[in-house]
Structures are given as structure tokens and as C-alpha cells.
């Protein structure tokens with residue numbers, strides 16, 4: 001018999017290596033094979049189909065007893081090797097010592113366990129071997145609750161498998177989107193949508209704080225306080241190379257057991273392969289490169305020359321019905337260029353990353369038919385210059401479909417609501433057109449769609465264009481920006497109709513032409529989403545312009561101005577002293593009374609902002625939002641309190657209105673004025689909303705302007721009491737928040753939708769008025785917070801990263 | 811004297827720079843804006859827009875570009891080149907991320 005070869009670990013890598021070895025050099029070695037698991041080699045990848053019930057364990061065994069016997073392998077399954085004695089060339093296990101001439105370490109990896117309280121409770125499993133799989137199968141009774149921590153490849157396969165068996169599964173993922181290492185946000189969004197359709201709940205940006213339970217797992221607690229009940233918890237947050245015996249034997253170990261091109265460790269008699277190794281600083285977590293290692297090692301063991309070169313790998317998710325592929329490098333990078341194709345209707349997203357003449361990465365979702373072709377272009381580093389323009393359509397491109405701007409609307413189901421005012425769905429509009437309505441006016445007359453506020457006109461026209469083809473020419477609104485073909489109004493409408501709740505969702509479902517949008521569309525989308533889904537969407541400050549991000553107006557020299565709120569223009573000696581102190585303390589270059597009845601501290605350095613805010617907060621003052629697309633000022637006059645002509649308490653009402661409305665985000669800034677009589681000292685009739693007090697009550701007028709355009713307000717209604725005035729105004733502001741396009745002041749929006757429509761919504765229809773008010777108050781319950789008090793706690797980036805300015809230059 | 815091996819200056823941890831945001835590094839010759847794009851690529855540019863000196867660190871970061879907060883010029887952060895119709899260039903600095911730390915080529919800072 002040949003020399004003695006001992007192999008530690010009967011996994012996929014060593015199994016493949018032995019196949020090659022017995023093929024090329026039968027009888028060269030007497031092999032002893034240890035395995036921690038009480039069985040030989042099986043196809044670990046196929047545990048997922050076993051979990052979902054599509055396969056059984058016997059289907060996935062790669063080497064059975066007969067195979068080992070036929071090749072004279074001494075099997076020591078269920079026996080861990082605990083120590084390697086390199087001096088005496090033996091390995092030590094519970095069964096005693098086993099001598100080797102050559103040793104192969106193939107111990108794979110160990111699942112990473114996050115160190116939270118409760119991690120050791122019964123019912124917490126990982127996903128690595130048959131025992132884990134069986135535990136999940138046993139726990140997946142219909143109705144049982146399972147929580148998977150980790151939304152990567154393994155976690156999602158575990159989740160899908162358990163869901164197939166009827167368990168109610170929740171996936172908790174730390175990052176902003178699923179499989180972030182393989183997918184970009186758009187593909188991650190589509191994946192989440194597919195999983196949710198199967199009843200799997202996905203919680204992104206969720207950090208696990210503890211696993212709860214008494215004697216066995218009962219629930220998972222997140223840092224944000226959410227609790228998910230659980231009968232089983234699967235931790236699938238990552239793996240690390242299993243290197244313990246190699247480290248103990250003082251082999252060179254970095255993150256993995258270090259090997260050279262021949263898979264040799266720092267000891268010439270010992271080789272290693274599989275997930276436990278590190279080659280050229282790289283670790284491995286997919287089988288394709290491990291199979292190459294197996295080939296190389298089989299040759300190296302018999303003294304043949306061979307060298308391991310890692311190849312590119314592609315990732316797929318083994319969940320039936322989910323079609324995704326990620327290959328190569330898809331990070332944006334210097335000199336790299338993206339090609340994006342989205343088909344919202346069919347849920348398809350494809351992105352290719354090109355560097356120079358080569359394709360270097362691809363992310364695809366929904367249709368991966370061309371995946372193999374793209375992957376080979378990446379692997380072979382083929383020159384794609386000639387095919388660049390049509391590359392994304394795949395090898396079968398015959399000059400056909402380019403991205404279709406009408407796709408998003410075409411994809412809407414007939415029951416999708418197009419006109420929110422009149423509740424008209426797409427099907428009804430199509431019917432009317434097919435029934436002979438050939439012009440917009442005819443469609444309006446027959447269906448009422450687009451006949452009220454008119455913001456859905458663009459969509460109605462698109463439906464007409466789709467249905468009538470060339471026979472119809474829309475007088476289209478211009479698109480939002482170069483990233484999309486859709487105007488603001490259509491995007492707003494579709495956000496509601498399709499229930500889109502994140503920026504990647506909007507970009508995918510509306511067929512955005514860029515990967516991540518631009519400085520023009522991102523702030524608009526951020527506003528639309530927070531206004532439409534106040535409780536669900538999380539505001540993202542990186543989508544905001546500098547002023548709203550830093551809660552102060554940036555000046556031409558990069559300093560900022562600080563304007564505290566002065567409710568209704570009324571202040572106190574104490575506030576004035578605090579302002580004066582702050583001006584002294586921070587050496588404010590200019591203190592100025594603004595046109596909005598308050599005091600501006602101009603020229604404050606960014607790094608001083610948190611401190612000056614804290615000082616002003618201390619004196620009871622909050623941010624005046626002099627920088628926001630939101631409520632600015634409510635200008636008042638002295639009214640009945642002091643003025644001999646005053647008819648009502650205009651100052652008091654102004655303060656109440658400011659306290660009601662402050663902190664709300666709006667499409668563009670909103671300014672109010674309240675005058676105590678028609679002499680109008682508060683200039684109420686050129687504000688976005690103006691109140692003029694009269695003996696019988698309050699005249700509320702809207703849509704004034706005194707900036708770039710000057711325009712007098714128009715009367716909305718007259719009411720008798722302060723309470724009514726406040727309700728009408730809150731409802732009107734909410735109507736504006738829900739319907740206007742971004743950056744349109746109220747006067748521009750009213751010019752589009754018509755004052756009569758506004759009156760119908762907030763004056764005549766009192767139930768609707770109350771509903772608008774309720775929605776406004778719901779939003780305020782989240783957004784009416786002083787950013788000066790909140791933000792410095794949330795972020796620490798107001799100060800420079802590092803200050804070298806005081807160190808002498810060389 | 812500047813030894814090449816010492817030229818990479820550790821300026822902080824990657825996490826200290828907000829995603830799709832920037833932090834500044836104050837130097838005797840003015841501020842350097844250190845950006846972190848959505849895909850964790852890091853860039854360093856002079857924090858002065860060639861148009862009218864706007865602080866680029868406060869611009870909106872999209873892809874590997876930044877839009878100046880004052881008048882919306884757009885710069886490619888890799889080359890520092892103004893995009894579109896605008897003409898101008900911002901000086902860039904070599905930066906890299908190693909083991910979660912951001913390293914900046916300080917040779918350019920020292921040179922006058």
C-alpha cells in the first residue's frame with residue numbers, strides 16, 4: 001500500500017480532491033478520513049432543497065459507504081481531530097493517534113454567532129449541516145414562528161425553505177437591503193418584494209439586541225425595541241474559516257490557514273483546501289474555486305506541477321422562483337460606467353458595470369437568461385467595445401426593444417387608481433378610450449379622471465398614448481430630471497397607486513435610467529415619500545440639500561446663519577439676552593432683524609452649530625427652520641391687544657398657527673401672515689396663507705407671493721372662530737403637501753389645480769377637511785421635533801475629521 | 811524630507827464619514843473634503859469649488875459625483891473635473907481604505 005494520507009474534514013472540497021486523487025493515482029495513498037459530522041461527504045449546497053422539501057438527504061449524498069470501501073478509505077466519521085503533532089507527524093483524536101506522511105486540512109468554516117444575550121438558548125440554530133437542517137424542518141410546522149437573523153444567501157435560503165413548510169418567517173437584516181454584498185439596492189428591493197409575496201416578513205436595518213426566552217427561545221428583541229416572537233431562531237450572519245487545529249499547531253494562519261499556489265501550508269507535509277484556507281489574502285465561500293483547489297491539490301500530492309489561480313465567481317440564490325445573479329465587481333469605481341435596464345412591469349432589473357473595454361460586473365434580477373453569457377464575458381475579460389450599445393439586451397439582441405418610457409404605466413393592473421380625486425382606475429379609462437373617447441376632454445367628461453386637481457393628467461395621457469398609439473399626441477410635462485422620463489406629477493401619483501415606500505422602489509418601478517438618481521431627483525423623492533408615508537418611510541438626510549441637512553442657511557463663504565423661532569414675531573428680554581450672549585460667545589459677525597420678524601445670527605462656523613444651538617435651546621428657543629422647505633414664519637401685527645383698530649387677537653392666532661404648523665416639511669417654503677384688520681400691517685395678503693381679521697371673524701386667503709413673482713392672495717373662505725381657522729389652514733397645508741410637485745410654492749400649485757378644487761376639498765367637504773387635518777397631525781407627531789436638539793445627538797460629523805492646520809507645514 | 815512610506819496619513823475610520831456624505835480635513839492650506847460614496851469608495855478633493863469657492867463637502871453625493879451646494883456645479887470626484895457645460899477642475903488627493911481606516915496621501919499636502 002502507498003504512503004499514509006490523513007484528511008481532516010469530509011466536506012465538499014476534500015471529497016472532490018479525493019475523487020481526482022483516486023482517478024489520477026489509484027493506490028498511491030492509504031487514506032484515513034476524519035469528519036466531525038457523523039457521516040461522509042454530501043452536497044452541502046443541496047441542504048436548501050432538503051429544507052424546502054424538494055429533495056431528501058439520500059438524494060444529496062455524494063460518496064456512500066460503497067464508494068469509500070471501493071477506494072480503501074478508512075472512515076472515522078463523527079470523530080473530531082483535536083490536535084496535530086507536527087514533530088511526530090501524527091494527528092490526535094478521541095480514537096487515539098494516527099500517523100501521516102501527508103496531511104490535508106479541510107475543515108471548512110464555522111458559522112459566526114453574534115454575541116448577544118440568549119444566543120445559547122435551545123432553539124437557536126445556525127445553518128451549516130444536516131443537523132441544523134433537520135432542526136429547522138422539525139420546527140417548521142405550519143403556523144410556527146421562525147426568525148432568521150441575516151439576510152444574506154444562507155439566511156434567505158433558510159427563510160424560504162421554512163416558509164415553504166408553512167412557518168411564519170421573519171428575516172432580520174442589519175443592512176439597508178438584502179444580500180448587500182451581492183446585490184445593489186434596486187435588485188435588493190425586488191428580492192424583498194418577491195420574498196414578501198411569499199409571506200416572509202423582511203426587517204432591514206434591524207440590529208439584534210437579545211434573544212429572549214425562559215429555558216428555550218421565545219422571541220427576538222431588536223435595538224429599536226421591536227420584538228418578534230419565535231419558536232426557532234436561525235443565525236445566518238456569516239462564516240469564518242475553521243482554523244483552530246491549524247492555529248494550535250503553529251501553522252501560519254491569518255484569517256484562514258495560509259496556503260501557497262500548491263495548497264501547501266507553512267509545513268511542507270501539510271496541505272489545506274476549502275473554506276478554511278486563505279490564498280493570496282483571499283478567502284472562499286463558494287464551491288467553484290474550491291473545486292479548482294481540489295484539482296490542484298490532487299496533483300500536488302503526487303508531485304505534479306499545478307498552480308491554483310482563483311477564478312471569478314457568480315452567485316445565485318437557490319430559492320425556487322427567485323431569479324437573480326450577481327457576478328464580478330459591481331461597485332462604482334474610477335473610470336467605470338454603468339448600463340442599466342429596468343422593466344418595471346415584469347420586475348426586471350439588469351445592470352452591467354464596464355471598465356475600459358471590459359465587462360467587469362453584472363447584477364441581474366427577474367431575468368437571468370443571459371447571465372451565463374455575461375458571466376463568460378467577465379471571466380474571459382472579452383473586449384466588448386463593438387457590442388457596448390446593445391450589450392445589455394444579451395447575445396440574442398436583434399435590434400428590438402429599448403427601454404420603453406410607457407412601461408411603468410403599461411404594467412399597471414386595470415384596478416390601479418389613476419385619479420385620486422375621483423377614484424378612477426386605469427381599466428375605466430381604457431374602456432372609455434376604447435369606447436371612442438379620443439381627446440383628453442372626452443376622457444374627462446366620461447370618466448371624471450383628471451377633471452379635478454389635474455395632477456394625474458400626465459398619466460391619463462400616457463394611458464391614451466398606449467391605447468391609441470400614434471393617433472394620440474400628449475402635451476407632456478417635462479420629466480423630473482435626466483434620470484427618468486416621468487414628470488413629477490406622474491411619479492407622485494404612482495408612489496401612491498403602487499404603494500412605493502423607498503427610493504430604490506420608486507426607481508425600479510418607474511424605470512429610472514440611472515443607478516442611484518441625482519441631486520435633483522433625490523431630494524424630491526425623499527420629500528414625496530416622507531409626505532405620503534410618514535410612519536413608514538425613514539427620512540434620509542443625504543438626500544437633502546445642505547441647508548436642510550445642517551439645519552442652517554449656508555452663506556457664500558461656507559459659514560451659516562442661525563435663526564431661532566420667535567413665535568409670531570414676539571420675543572422676551574430673556575430671549576434677547578440669550579441671543580446677545582450667543583452672538584458674543586461665538587463672535588457672530590452680524591446680527592440682523594429679518595424680513596420675517598425675527599433675528600438672524602449670520603456667519604457662524606459649521607463646527608460651532610451644535611454648541612450655539614444648545615445655548616439657544618437652553619434659553620427655550622428652537623430652530624426657526626429659516627432654511628427649510630417647510631413652515632418658515634408667521635408674521636403678525638399687534639391686533640386687539642394694543643392696536644386701536646384691531647378686531648381680533650391677531651398676534652395670539654399667529655402664535656397658535658406657528659405652534660401648529662412648525663416642523664412640517666412641505667414641497668416649498670410656506671409663510672403665513674395674520675393681520676388684525678384690513679389695514680393689513682402683517683402683509684398677510686401676499687403670503688402663502690394670509691389671515692385678515694374682521695369683526696365677524698377671519699378671512700382666510702391663499703396663494704400670495706412677494707418674491708420672484710408678486711401676487712395678491714385669493715379668498716379661500718371666511719370663518720367665525722379661531723378653531724375653524726386653524727382647521728381650515730392645517731387641512732389646506734396638508735392638501736398642498738399631498739399634491740404639489742416639489743419646489744412649487746403654493747401660488748404655483750394653486751394655479752395648476754385651481755382654487756375651486758381647493759375650496760371643494762377643504763371648505764365644502766367638512767369630512768374631507770377633518771381627514772386632511774388628521775393626516776397632518778399624524779405627520780406632525782413624527783416630524784414636529786426641534787432638529788437643533790435632536791441632530792447633534794444623532795450625528796457627530798459637524799466637526800472636521802482631523803485638524804492639521806495648527807501643525808507646521810514642512 | 812518626505813519619505814514615501816510615511817506619506818499615507820491615517821485620517822480616521824471609514825465609519826466616521828457618513829455614507830453619501832463627507833467630512834473635512836483642515837490643513838494649513840485650506841480644507842480637504844473627504845467623501846464616502848454609497849458603495850464605500852472614498853475620495854478626497856479640495857473643499858473649494860472653482861466657481862465661487864463653495865464648500866463641496868456639503869454637496870449632495872450621487873454615484874461618484876458631487877453637486878456643489880452653492881450653484882449646483884457637478885464634479886466627478888475621481889478626476890475633480892467639472893461636468894457638463896461648466897469648466898473647471900478641483901485638485902484631488904490619493905486616498906485609500908485599509909482595514910477600515912482612511913489613508914490620505916499627505917505628500918501633496920506638504921508640497922507647496
Ligand code: SRM
Pocket residue numbers: 553554555556561563592593594595596597598600626632633671704705706707708709745
Ligand atoms: C434672512 C432673509 C433676509 C433678511 O435679512 O430679512 C432672507 C434671506 C434669504 N432668502 Fe429670502 N429671506 C428673508 C425673507 C424673505 C421674504 C420676506 C418675508 O418672508 O416676509 C421674501 C419674500 C416673500 C416670499 O417668500 O414670497 C423672501 C423671498 C425669497 C425668495 C423668493 C421666493 C419665491 O418663491 O419667489 C428666495 C429664493 C428661494 O427660496 O428659492 C429667498 C431666499 C433666501 C435665501 C435663503 C437665499 C439662499 O437660498 O441662500 C437667503 C439666505 C441668506 C443667508 O445667507 O442667510 N428668499 N425672503 C429673510 C429671512 C426671513 C426669516 O426670518 O425667515
Ligand SMILES: Cc1cc2nc3c(=O)[nH]c(=O)nc-3n(C[C@H](O)[C@H](O)[C@H](O)COP(=O)(O)OP(=O)(O)OC[C@H]3O[C@@H](n4cnc5c(N)ncnc54)[C@H](O)[C@@H]3O)c2cc1C
Pocket residue numbers: 008009010011012013014034035036037044045046047048079080081082106107108109127128129154157242245273274275276284285286287288290316318
Ligand atoms: C446551506 C448552504 C447552502 C450553500 N449554497 C451554496 C451555493 O449555492 N453555491 C456555492 O457555491 N456554495 C454554497 N454553499 C457553500 C458551500 O457549501 C461551501 O463553500 C463548501 O461546502 C465548503 O467546502 P469545505 O470542504 O471547505 O467545507 P465543508 O463542506 O463545510 O466541510 C468541512 C467538514 O470538516 C469537518 N470538520 C471541521 N473541523 C473538523 C475537525 N477538527 N475534525 C474533523 N472534522 C472536522 C466538518 O464537520 C465538515 O463536515 C452553501 C453552504 C450551505 C451551508
Ligand code: SF4
Pocket residue numbers: none
Ligand atoms: S434678496 Fe434674499 S436671496 Fe437675494 S441677496 Fe438678499 S437675502 Fe440673498
Ligand code: FES
Pocket residue numbers: 859860861862863864878879880881882883
Ligand atoms: S461655488 Fe460651486 S457652483 Fe458656485
